[in-house]
Amino acid sequence: MQATCYYQGNPLHPSDVEAGHLQGSVLGPVLFLVSINDLPDALETLSSILQNTSGSSVSQGVISRVLRKREMGRKQPRPIAELAKKVREMWAQQNPVTDSQRFALNYQTMVRPMSGKRLPVRAHDDVRNERRLFQILGGVRMFGIGRLVTRKTWLMLYDEPCYWRITKVKVDHTAQDLDHGKAWGHLTFRGQPEDDAREIPRVMYHDWRLVPRHEEEAFIAYTAPPLAPPLRFVPFPPLLRAVILASWQKEGSPLNQEPMLDLYSVPDYAKGTLEGIYGQWSGRN
Structure with missing residues (x-):
């Protein structure tokens, strides 16, 4: 132009x-x-x-x-701002923020000092009555390696056993009471165990509980119920059911059975008419 x-x-x-x-x-x-x-x-x-x-x-x-x-789209160079950004990134690498600083909490105001965010009101009771994971592990021998820990949320939601078996612990030694860090373990969720150990998430939540040793055997005892057979046939939606019944009546076919959708059948949409596809769905063709 x-x-x-x-x-x-x-x-x-x-x-x-x-x-x-x-x-x-x-x-x-x-x-x-x-x-x-x-x-x-x-x-x-x-x-x-x-x-x-x-x-x-x-x-x-x-x-x-x-x-x-x-x-340049009227973008003015800002060398001082770019230099300040690089300095902040360098400081963050040299002095990383620890978990004890990031997740510190004022129990009077329920505000985290570093971020200034206030915990939701529904979490206040758990913060006062429950404990974080490392608050529990700090009072156990060898920081709880080999022990079972669970969460209050799991106990309320599921009947099947849900727990972590601790295999590795890395404590944040900069924390005053050694109540922060990272932990790894094997997860068993709703009675289904995992083979590989992985890092335990949400260790800062106030809903962790330690399973006593004399209750571990009863806690992990679980017999999985027999699996139900896979569902194959389901009813059609009302409008589609009416269309299928009308097509059967037009063809003169008997209406002595309810049209059911076969979940394991894949109709061939490239061939045949719409009635033929309905027939493939319902298993009549």
Whole structure:
């Protein structure tokens, strides 16, 4: 597209300069507006204007800077801000925030000092009555390696046993009471154990409980119920059921059975009519 230059609101062309219309004029940045649709064409147009204009105070460098700013989307460089950002990133790498700082809590106001966020109201009772995972492990021999821990949420929601068996603990020694850190273990969720050990999430939640040793055997005892046979046939939606019954009645087929959708049947949509597809669904074809 051709670049268009404007001078005092009027389109400007190099021929105007050659004809002497702008001889001796001062093309200042305020009066000289450049509308760039195509940067190369604009540069060529402005260069020809500057070459043919005598006495103009607009230099080639000014026009180049205007075009560069236009090309950059008017984004001004901020070297000090970029340097400050790099310094903050370097400080964060040299002095990482520990879990004891990140999850510190004022038990009077229920506000975390570092983030300034207040815990939800429904969590206040658990914060006062329950404990975090490392508050429990800190009072157990070897930080609870080999012991079973569960959560109050699991006990309320599921009848099947849900627990972690601790296999590895990494304590945050910067914490005052050694009540922060990371733990790994084997998860058994709703009676289904996992083979691989992984990091235990949500250790900072106030809903962890330690399973006493004399109750571990009864706690993990679980007999899985027999699996129900997979569901294969389900009723059709009401409207689709009415369409199928109407098609059967039109064909003269007996209506002595309820149309059922076969979940294991994949109709061939590329072949046959709509009634044929219904028949494949219902198992009549």
